[in-house]
Amino acid sequence: MRSRGTRWGASDAETSGRGGSKHLPPHGSTYTPFVRVELTIPPTSLLASLRSHRVGFQDPGVFSDTERYAVAFHTPSGPCALTLTPKSRTEIDVELEGSEHIESLLPAICGAADDPERLLPLTAHLPRLHSLVRRHRLVRMPAVPWRYEIAVGIVLQQRVDFDGAAASYATLLKRHGTRAPGRFGLMLLPTQEQLGQLPSHAFRALGIDGQRERALRSLLSSDAIEAPDAASARERLGRLSGFGPWTIESIAGLAYGDPDAVPTGDYWLPHLVSHALHGKARSSDEEMLSYLEPFRPQRMRLIRVLYGAGFSAQRFGPKRPRGPHEGLQR
16 A cells, blocks of 8 residues: 655644644645555564664664654655554555655665575574574665765764764754654754864764764765665775774665675674684684684674674673774664
8 A cells, every 4th residue: 555645844733732733734834745655575573674773772863662663864855754664574564754766765675685594504504503593584684775874873983982972973963953854853964065064163062083073074075875885885985084894894784784794893793703603702803704704695694693682792800981883783
């Protein structure tokens, strides 16, 4: 089933209780295109598949609970709000407001082009790991159109703890973003042009240091996030100042759904992988890559399975600040 129409902005009486009746838009509101679709996809654990796209629990650009996932993002034709409500493993109720051209991307957003079962034969000789992979075989790695938002969130996680990066991201949206269409009161990240116009002192007020600011400005002045696939995104991102392997591979995995992306340079990830696969408490990037090699080209998928199953690196002694790259488990 598919329906089409218009709605007035989510700052109307429906969400704020102000501005008039249910039938007339409040003064100053604008109409946005509205499409509702019932989508049929391969069996998918949709909410688990999208969970890692949220930049912390206070992300103002995302609403997520046990029933639905809503996200606000920019598109070439304007702001968009997308709400996905799984009715079953294969039936998704979709509400799309603002940018109708996203409709053609809905199957990919729900992971229909991804095949999570490709990891199963690579683990067949390891019974315990194979059983774990089977339990998570409906978690997909979707390719999504909110690549800009993902890229900014990942850059902010460079060299700081995740909670600090998430706080900076949330404050950025609240202080400099705009209200998204839709009924959840979501906020939009400033556009690339708007974010690029912020002065340095505005970034410092958000807790963003000069090095991450420079990386952001490098991203904002490029067309890297317009790359059509993970391979070309890697090539374009690799030319940018402040973009190393962790940042590039994290974007390839989260935004483009590359199941083989491996973010090296992470403080905790090598320890997690070695502990989960070999019972070894501490490791290095080199050892981690050797442990993951048998699972190529599904290494990122395996990492997500390990995180989803609750594995973590063993901690010793006084608590250290979390590494800058814990976005994969969020």
